Amino acid sequence: MTRYVYQFEEGDGKDRKRLGGKGAGLAEMSRIGLPVPPGFTITTEACNQYQADNAVPSGLMDEVWEHLGELEAKLDRRLGNVERPLLVSVRSGAPISMPGMMDTVLNLGLNPDTVEGMARLTGNRRFALDSYRRFIQMFGNVVMHMEHAQFEHILEAVKREVGVEQDTKLTEAHLEEVIRRYKALVQKETGRAFPDDPREQLSMAILAVFDSWRNPRAIVYRRLNKIPEDLGTAVNVQSMVFGNMGDTSATGVLFTRNPNTGEPGMYGEYLTNAQGEDVVAGIRTPKEIGEMAEEMPKTYHELVEVCALLERHYRDMQDIEFTVQEEKLYLLQTRSGKRTARAAVKIGVDLAEEGVITRDEAILRQDPEQVQRLLYRQIDPNAELDVLAEGLPASPGAASGRVVFTADEAEARGQAGETVILVRPETTPDDIHGIVAAQGVLTSRGGMTSHAAIVARGMGKPAVTGCEAVKISLDDETFMVGDRVVSKDTLITIDGGTGRVMIGMVPTVDPELSAEFTKLLDWADETRRLKVHANADTPEDAAKAREFGATGVGLCRTEHMFMGQDRLPVVQAMILAETLEERQGPLKELLPMQEGDFYGILKAMDGYPVTIRLLDPPLHEFLPDIGDTEKALARAREAGDDGDALKLEAILRRARSLFEFNPMLGFRGVRLGIVYPEIYAMQARAIFQAQARLLKEGFHPDVEVMIPLVGTPEELARMKDMVAEVNRTVEDEQAVELPYKIGTMIEVPRAALVAGSIAEHAQFFSFGTNDLTQTTFGYSRDDAESKFLPTYLAEKILTDNPFMVLDRKGVGRLIEIAVADGRATRADLKVGICGEHGGDPSSIEFCHLAGLNYVSCSPFRVPVARLAAAQASLRH
């Protein structure tokens, strides 16, 4: 015959299926010798049998009475006994936590007789009567399905009649009147007397828990959370303990370590002669747990031991509720405690060093996204915020400064030591010097890949973009949000991690890379299979990336180098050239600049691979806006400035001829290299000249040349030959061997689909998952994020923004195809990812599963990537 009831100490702490979550926890704590108020659990099987038969399973109640007898014997109290009444709580407990289910019934066992026994035992008749009143109310509501409000009406009425405002002012006589009326209400509403027989109370409560499995709230909750209907719930019957039995009693909550900092040692508070409700009610001020060492030394040391035991047993920092009844310590609950990111890191590392958990576990317990926050200056979580507007969280971190509206002013005032925030409708290459000098950037237009967003992320500088509520008037040097006008020089704060914009200087907290964090990352490095590289376009970025632990540059974009104020005119001259000869002049001017760029980056990453991507964006990105140029031309003509007009006409002509309907799918990447091979040849020469210089200076440059946007093997083959020729020429000129690898970005679906052929010419693939996501979905990120993606995410058509979390089913399938076909052609093909996904934990897990060699992400994401890569390695 099936056994339905187990004393806590008999139960298997792992058998959540039969005992439910709460029952298993109580069993576990009892089993390891912790002082848990005794009790027993009725299994989920009993519940399921009840549901199936629509009747109390035969033999169940016999078992309950038998176990109740054991409990009574253990405690030397009996249910319904007047001298030593046993009071119990009755709670539901399903295998999966279900907030939609039955509430708790406390103090079960009270009746007109036992309440007097309680009064004698506690020496506090008022307390006993109040407990009885509460029990009737709770039982009436939860078990007898009466409305809570009806009881409250009675209580309010009595208080009104006797002229008191607070419950605590009710005397014993008042409470007796309340109880009388409660019972009358029960009789009236249910047609039966409130049960005085404690056994009847218990039977009714158990069946009420069973019934609660089928209440509408629970059914909806299960459907929403996809919880099977046949799990059933267990019922826990536990003896009551009281922390309010005088000065040798107490109640409290504590953490086994400091949940804010992670420092070891108990952290919490308690109240003597009180119940849990009193702590919550805040009527008395609780004491620091440390004070207990003097006030109740024995209990204090018991608690210290319990904490140690719990941490060793549960292998984590615990959040504990306890009650002391007449010097005896009882644990009512223990669970893993919530903690800050900082504490999580320290606790994980400390527990591993204490031998409580393994290093692998310390790694696995971190939430990479939470850890990420340690790396940016953040809004103080305790600060009160006056949020003015919300835009896109384009580049994380918080920054405060005075509003300025032009890059030139940002530069001038920034260099003068002022803190400013550059506010623009959107930014262009002309604004770079302003972004460098500002604390952060706020734009009213543009998405997560807008110029401002990319540049700011690259610099690790906070940015909020696409903040459409901000209406900027450049002429007035003001912006409006609704009716509020914000003028130049106003102090504002932006939070690039959430997209919020606040008026004034908001307090922030410093980032920290603590000793424990560093240690954790070192452990992660020993565990992970994926290498972690960084996307870096400058020597400074590269140095920062190494500092954060990157072992290579996975993506060095050369276009940002073209956008410096000193470069842009030369780049524009190159673009305006109409013949190859005309183009040679500007290219010659650019060559030493590019050589300097590559020299710096290769040197900063000395000994590690640096993957340099040749020019990628469409050329019109380097030209001024057509509309602006038209206006400038009109002005020049009006002013009679013929020379200027002629120049502007040339720019306008070229800008118009380069105009594209869909620049994302246009004349860019290798398509430029095929049509204007001289541009790529100049870049290749600059790379190899830098490499030669470094080699001669005793460095170890590790060069990888990457061709962007390849979609056919032929494109790569042509560029490979061209680069090889430049390489041979520079080798001859410099009389030094210049080894390098050549490879390609896989960023259009076709490249993935013909990867087998492309691998004939490529030594490495780097998945450019930003563009690959755009082309695979047919989403322009800038357009999608401002138009329909918000609806898609809100309506759960997409579970994640595919530009943040790599889409495994679509984009991921292409990556798997490309890796398989590419390696079939070339077994030692090196494969990595260099889109923004390279810093996203879920995407990194996918990269691990897909067998990639490395991920590359922004320098600031490197620690997260190291951690996530280790977690992926440990999980699979």
Added chain:
Amino acid sequence: MTRYVYQFEEGDGKDRKRLGGKGAGLAEMSRIGLPVPPGFTITTEACNQYQADNAVPSGLMDEVWEHLGELEAKLDRRLGNVERPLLVSVRSGAPISMPGMMDTVLNLGLNPDTVEGMARLTGNRRFALDSYRRFIQMFGNVVMHMEHAQFEHILEAVKREVGVEQDTKLTEAHLEEVIRRYKALVQKETGRAFPDDPREQLSMAILAVFDSWRNPRAIVYRRLNKIPEDLGTAVNVQSMVFGNMGDTSATGVLFTRNPNTGEPGMYGEYLTNAQGEDVVAGIRTPKEIGEMAEEMPKTYHELVEVCALLERHYRDMQDIEFTVQEEKLYLLQTRSGKRTARAAVKIGVDLAEEGVITRDEAILRQDPEQVQRLLYRQIDPNAELDVLAEGLPASPGAASGRVVFTADEAEARGQAGETVILVRPETTPDDIHGIVAAQGVLTSRGGMTSHAAIVARGMGKPAVTGCEAVKISLDDETFMVGDRVVSKDTLITIDGGTGRVMIGMVPTVDPELSAEFTKLLDWADETRRLKVHANADTPEDAAKAREFGATGVGLCRTEHMFMGQDRLPVVQAMILAETLEERQGPLKELLPMQEGDFYGILKAMDGYPVTIRLLDPPLHEFLPDIGDTEKALARAREAGDDGDALKLEAILRRARSLFEFNPMLGFRGVRLGIVYPEIYAMQARAIFQAQARLLKEGFHPDVEVMIPLVGTPEELARMKDMVAEVNRTVEDEQAVELPYKIGTMIEVPRAALVAGSIAEHAQFFSFGTNDLTQTTFGYSRDDAESKFLPTYLAEKILTDNPFMVLDRKGVGRLIEIAVADGRATRADLKVGICGEHGGDPSSIEFCHLAGLNYVSCSPFRVPVARLAAAQASLRH
């Protein structure tokens, strides 16, 4: 021992590898009893042995002399014999035709003795001497590697000395002098005498053919054409015949049927007492072959029989060269004759009906692209053209008319019966009425998928787009091409099949759908597995499609319906609406219009499926240009027209908020349906109301609702539920069952990659290969075709424009994945293609191989698609 030499009649006509192409042909003709001048072939193996050993293969020359003896015996003439001299030609003949190889040597065997024998035999000593002169010149050049020009100098010198201008005026004495000087030149240049011994001549000529296999021209040719180096060439030695031996001799060329019309009966010309060269030289006017029936009746009837024999044997219309020597007919060559598209169709059908070939062969022999030309009015191939400029061949057909620059003028004058060509920088929805009324469209901007191109193709109206040489000044109502100014009202002709633009009215030829063509297509229909549907947006298109044999509409685009002059204001009002309520008004206005559209199309395609695609393009396509609106607003403000300004401001605001960086990847297709479900719901209601009307009128509408641009199963699931709800509502309202299918376009890579899940909600897939190609390659067609695709095609990075010919490796692989995964989910999934590729033969072949159910193309491509589908079926 290997045998190296075969008499023509001994050879195996199929053994091109050993006998070469020419040798095999001569063998074949000899074998089937045609009167071929006898001769023999030295095999390619002899050549290869010669190359390998660098020496004449042992026994080769013995075999040659032996076969020469047989030839001499057969003809009763002998090489070098003075009375009955045998003259031969020596020609190379590789297994694959190689124009880069040795020229022919004719009249080999002449020397000072045999030339006199020739003179006697022909009764024409001057002819014999001239033949000798020519032989020396040909042999000297081809065999002895002397320069052709050196011989010409001598000939010119003698003509100058004797004072004649034409070769034919040289007397026998003059020719004797030329021969003397030729021989002296040979002695001087080569250090040896010109060989008089005919056997030496023959040996030298044979080895010269072998050597020619390795001459630089031949090597380059083989490399370019990827012909293996080890094929070798055969050598053909053939007895000479002469058509100039008096009035019973003749020479001519003929086709066995009329190559222009395909009519049966010989078609060609001949000259009596003449050699082939004389026909080419044009000194005498040749006679129609018909005249021979009276002049040389015996030979004529022999020719008729030979033609019949050849056609039966080669199973095709032949192009023949013949010579009659003293009443005896010789065939010198036969090959399949070139023919017009019209003739090709008639000949194929006639031959099949004559039982010469099968119907399948008649189908397979057609070139679908050539056949396509029969369906459009074309430039007369004989017309002299003054080509002004070339643009993109956006919509085939030729049209002439007077230049007009506005749609309104085109409409006014077109409706008045004038023929006009609408010339615009580009067209917009506002121009539709002008395109309807014009004969054709010419634009200076825009690619093959520009508005003008799509609309014109849809209407079957000629269009040339992206003709950048044409610089339009709308203000002056002129356009310039280089220095030429073309003003309004000038008559021009455009050829949308080639992209050419001509000044003036160029003669054109009418399209024809002959009885034979119709019959051929009927045969194709019996053979093909793929169904052929048409893309049709109007009842007229649908009717045309049925006329051309389409059995369904595979793509009915609803957006063009929104662009009519009466609709656009309502559509714009719908777009400008800021709330769902505001939008309901315009939607209610559109409902009856859309119902009318669908009623018409379903009726025109009664009984066949009509796949209606819900609204696809981004909404801003229905709004006026931002720049234009800004200007109009400025004007309205200046004019103080506040009402107008307010309206324009609203339009401008909405247009700006809808502005997209990459509209191709933007807020369109199902994304509109998700964000504004009310628009799709209106369309669904219009469809079902039209269906209900038709059913009640006794028609058989077969409705398929297609959701565009789906990339996730969830998108389709939502729209499926919405459409089903509308369907149920209309069923209830109309009290009639309204069965329909629901499916989706597969036009972004992700849809193909998750097709297995999408098929859970889709009853059919239609591959939108235009967009699928754009997203798979990452090419915006409009940008690519004007920027880099020309370079890619010129440099053979791509072999075909992937927008014309479906890319099998990339896009095709996605299609294969989608078909396999989709059918794995739903075995009876109906799968088709509705991009422009649906009308391209190579793409249709792919669709057949990929197991699709149908292709859908523009109505004008339906016949081609029927043919190509049958060919694909027959080939695989």
